[in-house]
Amino acid sequence: MAAGSITSKFTLNNIGEWVQQQAKSFIPPLLALILLLGAWQVICSGKKPPLPPPTKVWEETQPYIWYPFFDRDYFDVDAKEKIDSPARKELKEKVTIEQGLGVKTIISVRRVAIGYTAAAIVGISLGIAIGTNAFLYRAFDPIFQVLRTIPPLAWLPIALAAFSGMNESLQTIGLNVNEAAGLFVIFVTSIWPILMNTAVGVQQVPQDYRNVARVLRLGKLDYFITILMPSAAPYIFTGLRIAVGLSWLAIVAAEMLTAGGGIGFFIWDSYNSGKQSELILALLYIGLVGLLLDKLVYYISKFAVQSDS
Amino acid sequence: MQTLDLTDNDQKKNQDPFLVINGVSKVYPTARGPYTVLENVNLTVYEGEFICVIGHSGCGKSTLLNMVAGFNRPTAGEICLKSKPILRPGPDRMVVFQNYSLLPWMSAFENVYLAVKQVYTDKSKEEKTKIAKDSLALVGLTEAMNKRPKELSGGMRQRVSIARALSIRPEVLILDEPFGALDVMTREELQEELLSIWRANKVTALMITHDIDEALFLADRIVLMSNGPAAHIAEVVDIPFARPRDRKAISDDPRYYSLRNYILEFLYSRFALADEAE
Numbered sequence: 001m002a003a004g005s006i007t008s009k010f011t012l013n014n015i016g017e018w019v020q021q022q023a024k025s026f027i028p029p030l031l032a033l034i035l036l037l038g039a040w041q042v043i044c045s046g047k048k049p050p051l052p053p054p055t056k057v058w059e060e061t062q063p064y065i066w067y068p069f070f071d072r073d074y075f076d077v078d079a080k081e082k083i084d085s086p087a088r089k090e091l092k093e094k095v096t097i098e099q100g101l102g103v104k105t106i107i108s109v110r111r112v113a114i115g116y117t118a119a120a121i122v123g124i125s126l127g128i129a130i131g132t133n134a135f136l137y138r139a140f141d142p143i144f145q146v147l148r149t150i151p152p153l154a155w156l157p158i159a160l161a162a163f164s165g166m167n168e169s170l171q172t173i174g175l176n177v178n179e180a181a182g183l184f185v186i187f188v189t190s191i192w193p194i195l196m197n198t199a200v201g202v203q204q205v206p207q208d209y210r211n212v213a214r215v216l217r218l219g220k221l222d223y224f225i226t227i228l229m230p231s232a233a234p235y236i237f238t239g240l241r242i243a244v245g246l247s248w249l250a251i252v253a254a255e256m257l258t259a260g261g262g263i264g265f266f267i268w269d270s271y272n273s274g275k276q277s278e279l280i281l282a283l284l285y286i287g288l289v290g291l292l293l294d295k296l297v298y299y300i301s302k303f304a305v306q307s308d309s
Numbered sequence: 310m311q312t313l314d315l316t317d318n319d320q321k322k323n324q325d326p327f328l329v330i331n332g333v334s335k336v337y338p339t340a341r342g343p344y345t346v347l348e349n350v351n352l353t354v355y356e357g358e359f360i361c362v363i364g365h366s367g368c369g370k371s372t373l374l375n376m377v378a379g380f381n382r383p384t385a386g387e388i389c390l391k392s393k394p395i396l397r398p399g400p401d402r403m404v405v406f407q408n409y410s411l412l413p414w415m416s417a418f419e420n421v422y423l424a425v426k427q428v429y430t431d432k433s434k435e436e437k438t439k440i441a442k443d444s445l446a447l448v449g450l451t452e453a454m455n456k457r458p459k460e461l462s463g464g465m466r467q468r469v470s471i472a473r474a475l476s477i478r479p480e481v482l483i484l485d486e487p488f489g490a491l492d493v494m495t496r497e498e499l500q501e502e503l504l505s506i507w508r509a510n511k512v513t514a515l516m517i518t519h520d521i522d523e524a525l526f527l528a529d530r531i532v533l534m535s536n537g538p539a540a541h542i543a544e545v546v547d548i549p550f551a552r553p554r555d556r557k558a559i560s561d562d563p564r565y566y567s568l569r570n571y572i573l574e575f576l577y578s579r580f581a582l583a584d585e586a587e
Contacts, residue, residue, distance in 0.1 A: 208408060211398075211410060212410050212412065214380065214398040215378065215398045215400060215403060216400055216423065216424055216428075217399060217400065305414075
């Protein structure tokens with residue numbers, strides 16, 4: 001019995017310790033958040049505040065907060081003959097908005113996913129090509145150095161101009177000009193960090209690993225799979241992580257200009273109709289999704305990369 | 310000291326030359342004109358011999374071994390293995406690198422298996438797996454074979470590297486200061502393991518070291534290099550201790566200290582580095 005009581009006491013202590021440790025990591029950010037919200041509330045609670053205070057944002061965005069995935073145009077899957085089920089009919093009457101912010105965010109994330117995936121495929125392939133071939137590197141590096149400094153949105157007009165000439169062929173793959181231009185902006189924004197980092201990673205394969213390959217006389221394909229790619233992987237993932245952040249920056253800006261739905265367009269729309277509370281909530285969404293995308297790539301890289309140290 | 314003409318291991322000299330380094334020079338072009346690292350190096354190694362190369366830093370030891378490995382080509386002269394000139398690296402001259410050179414994204418087993426797979430192309434997967442496992446068992450790493458290099462200590466990593474080198478039964482084993490980064494205890498342990506593996510496999514070994522005691526314990530002959538630039542082989546010292554060697558017995562042998570002093574005198578008096586002579 002004595003032993004039992006000692007053990008339970010020990011466990012209790014452990015729980016206390018665990019709570020204390022957790023508290024260390026979440027109490028400071030909580031305090032900072034309260035401080036910032038408080039300051040915001042104080043600054044914006046005059047008679048004619050420049051922006052709504054947090055309490056007003058909360059009040060005015062209730063449907064957006066509680067129904068992130070509501071979509072008025074969405075076809076009810078359970079319904080027969082395109083008549084909404086009673087539950088959905090009720091919901092449609094209750095909720096005043098057209099589309100929740102979650103739905104809008106998904107539209108934007110989907111665009112990023114397409115443009116970013118294309119950039120990753122092309123960027124990694126080109127990066128390997130110019131990283132392994134000194135002539136190609138000397139030929140293309142100066143050009144890429146210039147292209148990569150062009151701000152994302154500067155590509156938008158030229159993309160619109162180029163794609164408007166290809167309208168018909170774009171429609172055959174289900175894209176309109178604006179959509180295609182938006183995707184191109186994502187692509188062209190995120191390709192440079194991927195391409196440059198891949199090229200450097202491929203060039204930086206340590207001499208030790210090359211020597212192992214030479215002594216064992218590894219074939220070209222074997223060298224590529226067993227040495228070059230794993231060795232360059234940390235660099236490639238660095239590029240991928242920078243690129244995902246950039247493409248999220250670019251899509252929001254591109255959507256504001258091309259008016260094709262998505263969270264970026266919603267911000268612009270809210271601004272034009274003077275709905276500042278909705279605008280602020282949308283910013284929060286953008287920030288959180290940007291963080292999630294970054295963490296997603298980070299965890300994939302942690303899983304995929306085996307580093308030396 | 311010129312009387313150190315010890316001929317205990319004479320039997321080796323009756324064999325045909327195995328590895329022949331003949332009039333080898335290495336010149337690197339630099340911005341300030343050509344720089345001669347090695348000049349007219351000659352050495353004949355017999356099958357199954359253990360050769361240690363000693364010299365100060367910058368004397369071109371690594372350059373010489375890199376040329377035997379095939380990473381570099383001599384500017385003049387040639388290196389032949391079994392009368393065939395060495396033109397490029399190959400698994401018949403496997404290298405154990407100072408920094409282990411294991412691939413960090415592969416387990417110990419996979420590192421060894423990569424070498425086995427490259428060399429025994431006609432063997433089945435089961436046979437190759439067995440060879441890799443046996444090689445790891447030889448260096449006492451059966452337990453740790455699924456660990457990645459970063460989970461292994463320095464000594465264990467070098468064991469994996471040795472297992473990888475021996476798994477493919479090279480004709481020449483080239484070791485570039487393999488134990489330089491290890492602590493004394495691990496180093497002595499690995500020296501003994503290396504020696505027993507070397508005896509069991511009858512492999513010809515060529516090893517760079519800075520450690521005179523290590524060289525005396527391992528080598529049949531110690532090659533002393535003069536200082537660079539234009540370094541050459543200043544002297545080759547025969548090591549007479551009978552095999553299998555016992556560290557204790559060797560250090561009790563009176564010849565041990567005369568040999569040790571002879572080499573020390575060579576390094577720090579006759580070929581002392583300029584800054585050390587002050």
